[in-house]
Amino acid sequence: MSGATLILLALALPLVGAIGIAVTGRWEDLREGVTLTTAGALFLTVLAIWGQVSDGKEVALTLLPLLPEVPLAFRVEPLGMIFALVASGLWIINSIYSIGYMRGNKEHAQTRFYICFAISLASTMGIAFADNMLTLFVFYEALSLATYPLVTHHGDEEAKRGGRTYIGLLMGTSIGFLLFAVLYTYGETGTLDFTPGGIMAGKIPEGVAAVLLVFYMYGIGKAALMPLHRWLPGAMVAPTPVSALLHAVAVVKAGVFSVVKVAVYIFGIDFLQTLPTSDLILGIAGFTVITASLIAIRQDNLKRRLAYSTVSQLSYVVLATFILAPLSVMAAALHIAAHAVAKITLFFAAGSIYTAAHKTEVSQLDGIGRRMPWTMGAFAVGALSMIGVPPAAGFLSKWYMLLGAHAAGQWFALAVIIASTLLNAAYFLPILHAAFLKPLSSEAQAHPHGEAPLPIVVALTMTAGLTVLLFFWSAPVVELASALAGMKP
Template identity: 50%
Template structure:
């Protein structure tokens, strides 16, 4: 089964080649993209029975403790599964969206999309910090052409912000943190219980933990979050890729991975080294939610919602409790399905109704019932209400805060959910219960746009009943309730 690890990275790379080779045949090009996604999903799902085994595949080693190597472990398997399963769904949607909008450079779009998924697989299966860092940088560079896809001054400005923030944080903060870790521990390999156990005092660990969390700019902690709303100049399928399938999920996955396998939960609990970053995550969670609530532009509201929801996962990491980390890992999955649904709905609305502001959505639910029903389902999941998947991730996060005796964190988590209710539910409420601002001269979005968002909304429901199965691989590394 070890060979499946490099195969999971190779499939998206082969898809890049197929997309470029079929650039003159759009139907065949997009079919190749979907087939590549289905093949990757099958490959990653085939790894689930081996979740508890020590599968490894070494690409290259040049010094002891420094190598390019893949390994299978539960957190990485969850992230890889999210990216692999959502890739073909997003590809179908992207094909419908780009054709409806008459976008240029569609071959380039699908090629870089597949390259981004390859980077996601590389990150998810990394056996050490060096391997992860390389995949992390490749993802940044692969997504920049997607962010700037539409061209024009706004796209170029957004792309500059995107690159500047992510490269500055990774090279200026994350890379020094990795080097410091190697100097302390003599290795960059991920290790159960953490690399740094007994290797440094509280002060060093506190500074190092902050370097990692701010250096992982894709997790969008304030004040290194500006790249995320800036990237909303991209086409909606790219927004879905950024927020659900790959980029931000790579960020919060890396936060969880570093917390568990570099520092170790016991070390963080005993030293209290994560405590200062708890306040940063709490502030980000609430501040971003307030900005989302005040934003009339739909994509901007969803972007700041993502910043807030990512902070739930970072907060879980700083609590340094098994149940909190399990909640953060589950939230990575449930938020992915919920947020991709919201962005797919936003794109369907923009293409069909040509409306991009929340204040313009009155009465649209009567013309686009499937789209707004899916938006409602995803909203309820992200808020954390039953019977949707987000219920269990929010519940585990609350249990983690209670176990850590963090009353402030407990209150922040509850207030954050109330704010999510305030910035998400009014959108389907306006669409279904207010009279239209003007006569609606269109119906539901085209099937290529509606079918994917219905599938991901069904996924939000399914996760309510499948939460135990999602968390099962973590049972060997975390003590679950």
């Protein structure tokens, strides 16, 4: 198949799947079958695209002229490849998990849930393969809207409030800041194509570009830079599979993915080095890393703790990008993948605990490791990856980040990364300690329970395995990430 057909397929498959889910909604098993088939087919498609890219072929598609001058166009480049692989691969595992979770908790409106999930994935593919800023913006907005019904799934007052923060912050920033910045860029440069080396240098004066940079970074609200991070903890009202795939992988990674894209292909790393606000963004990212970790320590609700951990980890990517060294840009790309597999594992575990033991708070987890060894074992792997302990994937990206920061002489970034590693340990290790070493509370002893349903256990074991696998078999991802940073691996 030609590259263009494959891209079209990657965009269309989830949408066709969504229709299929709607049609088969009455027969649960069939509906879940459609979801799994679609997810599998999508992953195979993305793999096929990867095959073509590795062969050095150019994979691109121009769909239609959205505006006379700027078409809806797609092109596969290394970063998008990583993002698409991660999102589509984890969708399969997440679907297995969803089946266990949604049935185990007897959630309502499951058909709507799976439909929105499929549409979200289609939007994610659009973001990953977008060849210009307009296309990216289109799918970025589509993703916000498609995930809104998922965030507000429970339909109660809390969901409504969470949803309001979610859509308000995400769309407020994207229309208020990002659209403005995109249009301004277009007005001055006459193009929005993602171009290696950027499109701004020489066309936009540095002072203006410095301001635009701030607009871009806060316009991409999904990257959750403080103080515009509130939507992410708010989104935790969603069912756990949503938190796991969307708010640990697809949506938030779409945010930092866009940040890297903008930095590398719109501004250009060299041009960024001349801008005074690059350091400002670096500072804000560093601040977010530390502050979000400090907040995470104080959260007793497990999902909220994980959410703040995500806020912190997202800013790692921004921080690494704005160290503005090739090695650190590569680390940023690597971290998108490494954090994805680890964080989805952690959320899977949180959902598993909720399904099996109906526990949501960290303080209730004493001794739970003995009852749910698989879940808590996977949780331990995820947590170690977050801290950056080998043999987990998180170690690799942190390692390259440190190397990059050192090479660029960014002592601030270096200090932030090291300090946050300690903080990560401070909010993850107590959970492991309580789960494995503390005795069961009397209240827990009165309510016996075992492991979560099988699909859940299978899913979280798989992602934990991936987290380790990515450490030992990192070459493919490293290769793509190096290509992005313009380095020979």
